[in-house]
Amino acid sequence: MLSTMESYKTKVPRNSNMAKLQAGYLFPEIARRRSAHLLKYPDAQVISLGIGDTTEPIPEVITSAMAMILVYSLQRSHSLSTLEGYSGYGAEQGDKKLRDAIASTLYGDLGIDEADIFVSDGAKCDISRLQLLFGSNATIAVQDPSYPAYVDSSVIMGQTGLSINHFKDRCHLFLFPQQSNWFYGIKGTADQLVQFARDNGSIIVFDSAYAMYISDDSPRSIFEIPGAKEVAMEVSSFSKYAGFTGVRLGWTAIPKELLYSDGFPIAKDFNRIVSTCFNGASNVVQAGGLACLSAEGLEAMRSVVGYYRENTKIIVDTFTSLGFKVYGGKNAPYVWVHFPGRSSWDVFAEILEKTHIVTTPGSGFGPAGDGFIRVSAFGHRENVIEASRRFKQLFK
Amino acid sequence: MLSTMESYKTKVPRNSNMAKLQAGYLFPEIARRRSAHLLKYPDAQVISLGIGDTTEPIPEVITSAMAMILVYSLQRSHSLSTLEGYSGYGAEQGDKKLRDAIASTLYGDLGIDEADIFVSDGAKCDISRLQLLFGSNATIAVQDPSYPAYVDSSVIMGQTGLSINHFKDRCHLFLFPQQSNWFYGIKGTADQLVQFARDNGSIIVFDSAYAMYISDDSPRSIFEIPGAKEVAMEVSSFSKYAGFTGVRLGWTAIPKELLYSDGFPIAKDFNRIVSTCFNGASNVVQAGGLACLSAEGLEAMRSVVGYYRENTKIIVDTFTSLGFKVYGGKNAPYVWVHFPGRSSWDVFAEILEKTHIVTTPGSGFGPAGDGFIRVSAFGHRENVIEASRRFKQLFK
Numbered sequence: 001m002l003s004t005m006e007s008y009k010t011k012v013p014r015n016s017n018m019a020k021l022q023a024g025y026l027f028p029e030i031a032r033r034r035s036a037h038l039l040k041y042p043d044a045q046v047i048s049l050g051i052g053d054t055t056e057p058i059p060e061v062i063t064s065a066m067a068m069i070l071v072y073s074l075q076r077s078h079s080l081s082t083l084e085g086y087s088g089y090g091a092e093q094g095d096k097k098l099r100d101a102i103a104s105t106l107y108g109d110l111g112i113d114e115a116d117i118f119v120s121d122g123a124k125c126d127i128s129r130l131q132l133l134f135g136s137n138a139t140i141a142v143q144d145p146s147y148p149a150y151v152d153s154s155v156i157m158g159q160t161g162l163s164i165n166h167f168k169d170r171c172h173l174f175l176f177p178q179q180s181n182w183f184y185g186i187k188g189t190a191d192q193l194v195q196f197a198r199d200n201g202s203i204i205v206f207d208s209a210y211a212m213y214i215s216d217d218s219p220r221s222i223f224e225i226p227g228a229k230e231v232a233m234e235v236s237s238f239s240k241y242a243g244f245t246g247v248r249l250g251w252t253a254i255p256k257e258l259l260y261s262d263g264f265p266i267a268k269d270f271n272r273i274v275s276t277c278f279n280g281a282s283n284v285v286q287a288g289g290l291a292c293l294s295a296e297g298l299e300a301m302r303s304v305v306g307y308y309r310e311n312t313k314i315i316v317d318t319f320t321s322l323g324f325k326v327y328g329g330k331n332a333p334y335v336w337v338h339f340p341g342r343s344s345w346d347v348f349a350e351i352l353e354k355t356h357i358v359t360t361p362g363s364g365f366g367p368a369g370d371g372f373i374r375v376s377a378f379g380h381r382e383n384v385i386e387a388s389r390r391f392k393q394l395f396k
Numbered sequence: 397m398l399s400t401m402e403s404y405k406t407k408v409p410r411n412s413n414m415a416k417l418q419a420g421y422l423f424p425e426i427a428r429r430r431s432a433h434l435l436k437y438p439d440a441q442v443i444s445l446g447i448g449d450t451t452e453p454i455p456e457v458i459t460s461a462m463a464m465i466l467v468y469s470l471q472r473s474h475s476l477s478t479l480e481g482y483s484g485y486g487a488e489q490g491d492k493k494l495r496d497a498i499a500s501t502l503y504g505d506l507g508i509d510e511a512d513i514f515v516s517d518g519a520k521c522d523i524s525r526l527q528l529l530f531g532s533n534a535t536i537a538v539q540d541p542s543y544p545a546y547v548d549s550s551v552i553m554g555q556t557g558l559s560i561n562h563f564k565d566r567c568h569l570f571l572f573p574q575q576s577n578w579f580y581g582i583k584g585t586a587d588q589l590v591q592f593a594r595d596n597g598s599i600i601v602f603d604s605a606y607a608m609y610i611s612d613d614s615p616r617s618i619f620e621i622p623g624a625k626e627v628a629m630e631v632s633s634f635s636k637y638a639g640f641t642g643v644r645l646g647w648t649a650i651p652k653e654l655l656y657s658d659g660f661p662i663a664k665d666f667n668r669i670v671s672t673c674f675n676g677a678s679n680v681v682q683a684g685g686l687a688c689l690s691a692e693g694l695e696a697m698r699s700v701v702g703y704y705r706e707n708t709k710i711i712v713d714t715f716t717s718l719g720f721k722v723y724g725g726k727n728a729p730y731v732w733v734h735f736p737g738r739s740s741w742d743v744f745a746e747i748l749e750k751t752h753i754v755t756t757p758g759s760g761f762g763p764a765g766d767g768f769i770r771v772s773a774f775g776h777r778e779n780v781i782e783a784s785r786r787f788k789q790l791f792k
Contacts, residue, residue: 007655008626011597014656015531018665021672028488028671063466066680070459070466092424121517121644121678128673132552135411136532152672156528201407230404246679248517259403260410269414275424276417276548277524282517282678283642284462 017158026148026364027051033349034358041356047387049315049376050358052334056307056380058243058288059300065291066284092275094119094251095286101293102251106236110223116255116267118274119289121248121281123209123237124149130205130235130252131157132273133266145365145372147207190219197231201261204232209250212241212305214331221253229255233266240308240333240378241301242292249281249289308333311377311384318388319375322395333377336362340371347373355390413554422544422760423447429744430754437752443783445711445772446754448730452703452776454639454684455696461687462680488671490515490647491682497689498647502632506619512651512663514670515685517644517677519605519633520545526601526631526648527553528669529662541761541768543603586615593627597657600628605646608637608701610727617649625651629662636704636729636774637697638688645677645685704729707773707780714784715771718791729773732758736767743769751786 030050038046093099099114120126127149131138136158142150197204206222214220222232237250254267274280281289291297316329319337327336339347344361351357351373362372377384426446434442489495495510516522523545527534532554538546593600602618610616618628633646650663670676677685687693712725715733723732735743740757747753747769758768773780 007653007659008594009597009655009657009659010593010599010627011657012530012534012599014658014660014665015529015534017531018529018668021668058466067463067466070454070463122675124675125673133411133414134408135413135554138408149672156669156672158531197406198404201405203406203408231406246676248675248678257404259405261405261407262410263403263405264410269410271424272414272417273552276545276552277521279518279520279644280642282644282681284680285678 015156017156021152021155026360029364030358030360033352037352037356037358044356045386046356046358047379047383047390048358049379049384049387050360052240052245052376052378054240054243054245054304054308054378055383056243056304058247059297059304061294061296061300062242062288062291066288069284069287092278092280093117093271094280095283095290098286098290098293099251101290102253105293105298107221107223107253110221111229112223112253112255116253118252118254118267118270119281119286120250120252120274120278121285122239123207123235123250123252125248125278126235126250126252127205128153128156129273129277130233130270131159132277133269141202142366144367145362145369148364150205151366190222190225194222194225194228194231198227202231203258203266204228206232206234207236208234209237210240210332211236212301213309213333215309216331218331223253223255229257231258233258238289238292241305242288242297243304244285244288244292247285247288249285307381308377311379311381314384314388315375315377318391322392324395327372329377335375335377336369336372337375338372342371344370344372351391351394355387355394357387357390411552413552417548417551422756425760426754426756429748433748433752433754440752441782442752442754443775443779443786444754445775445780445783446756448636448641448772448774450636450639450641450700450704450774451779452639452700454643455693455700457690457692457696458638458684458687462684465680465683488674488676489513489667490676491679491686494682494686494689495647497686498649501689501694503617503619503649506617507625508619508649508651512649514648514650514666515677515682516646516648516670516674517681518635519603519631519646519648521644521674522631522646522648523601524549524552525669525673526629526666527555528673529665537598538762540763541758541765544760546601547762586618586621590618590621590624590627594623598627599654599662600624602628602630603632604630605633606636606728607632608697609705609729611705612727614727619649619651625653627654629654634685634688637701638684638693639700640681640684640688643681643684645681703777704773707775707777710780710784711771711773714787718788720791723768725773731771731773732765732768733771734768738767740766740768747787747790751783751790753783753786 034046034048038044094117096114098119099117102117103112103114118126131153138159140150140154140159193204196202204222208221211220219225222228222234233255234253235250236252238244239250252270254270256265256267258266260266292301312329312333312335315335316326319326319335325338327338329335344363348359348361351359360374360376362369362374365374379387430442430444430446434440490513492510494515495513498513499508499510514522527549534555536546536550536555589600592598600618604617607616615621618624618630629651630649631646632648634640635646648666650666652661652663654662656662688697708725708729708731711731712722715722715731721734723734725731740759744755744757747755756770756772758765758770761770775783
């Protein structure tokens, strides 16, 4: 009679917003399909050019700094995180020296100072915490395609309207008409975006996680645009420069000039949110972040970025030579390849089946991404070259 | 005419729940008062027995493991986090080996396996993420006094009713009548609590962050109570055993048997939430967590706990000898001292002013804590002894 036994259920209802999320969060879903593929082909030499996960080692100058703080903490009981001694809990906003270094090294004379910087355990984590500033009645507009965490954290937070369709309508405000404008696509339009926000009283959440990959005159920071400080905050990360994807370190810059409609400073609420819902990034990791911003650290990061840039060029050249129309790959280490009239997931599945290469279906980033696959340039050189060979064999 | 210039304001309204929070989050507020005190008395030898922040160094076996992973990452580009190689992004749920070790070492035969464990960057961070499971319409009951993050994250999430008073009414369901039952006060009543939850279809969020401090037969885990797996989840942390307050590592255990009212498994939604709003704890830190759970690591942690236990005894003896009624200090490194008829903040201020010792006002943990100060046993031995001397001088 086991089959008729009912499981015990609590009387606690599910957050109704959870059910409104699309199937799985994109990247775990890709990981699931990768595992299924490996079950089918246990000996396949799978190459992952899907998720934007760095592959090259963390530069030595940075790991040394992290190891150093660990060694210090053994020698005396007063040395883990600050000169004054082992601090245990850090300031929730982040170590002051790291905030100083971020402000001075990365924002220079843009008028962002250490008090505007909130150190995080990565951009993705702060994206959700930012939602708490505005609550469930906010209207969020995201560009299409966009990083899925923006949409999904909005949905979880209840910014869904009455139905998925309605939510879709509300979310796809900035559907850039020219697809070639996708990536840092606001080159030339960043001024317009800031002007739009100022005209409408909107707040821009600018994601600068790939700023070091920019090779033309696109803004590295939204705060390069005059007037942005009153209408923008910036989310950023060490992940893609220093191989910190698994180490977890980022920051959010919220200028003191950014105010709610009632005049209350948004940074004050964010400080309260990180104090309540977060307890600072790991002190060991923050030591690594400080090393990232030293002269040697910056040079090491530029070298890491240069390596992935060369990968990007190999991928762009591969698909261009095969006659595909390719977008991106200039100011970010991702290459979008167009398969007109085909579904992204179909192309994803065909590539995985026939070449054992994991890519990302463009539709995972929004409806406008359908018909595309995104190929990540994060990979060891030999794997990128091998992937190029397989792509050429498949699409020749 | 500067005084009449208006600042630019966006048209974005503040999350209305933020305004319903009590003044400051407790611990930053204490830090503010500590700083103000130091401005007034620049030469004061301030002793902090306020926030529960560990002071002793991280055991060497644990820092070595973290340093090792950093050294490995230099030697070859395939070694940072797993045997298979540098992983960059980890599984959002945490490294499988660490989840295995937590389940087997800390839950033994309680029927919790690695799939039920979600590794976090600390209990405080998961407390907020847990709120997302239930959304803004949930009714949350907290014991009084309680860790402020439980109440504050509920308020931010909108579980506030229509007013602060209403919210207060809703939140103080479990006001344990016997004050001596405060700390792990469910000894003898844990069965009743689980029975209450089963009778009402409620979900218990059990915070076991101090389980290793328990010296009597109180449950270390809620899952020791038969029937708990269908009605409870457990939040926990390495902070107080391994000196990880600043290193940031914890976990949440959600049994697969725990179901929403519609039968959907809560762990599935939590997995989606950590995938969307979090990206896993730092791989360096997770390596330290694994070392914590080795035989030497466990012994080192027991030794750290023993050190703070001795501090606790010194503090309890001090106040008892002064004729104060003292609660706690047995199963947790905190001593609650009763000042009948006085306001906690007044006592806090008097102690700070006259002895330069930072404590925590009991009222910061809830209305039932008023009339108490909480003295933390996290301190270097010499500071605890010096604090004891000053307390004796003040209250003799």
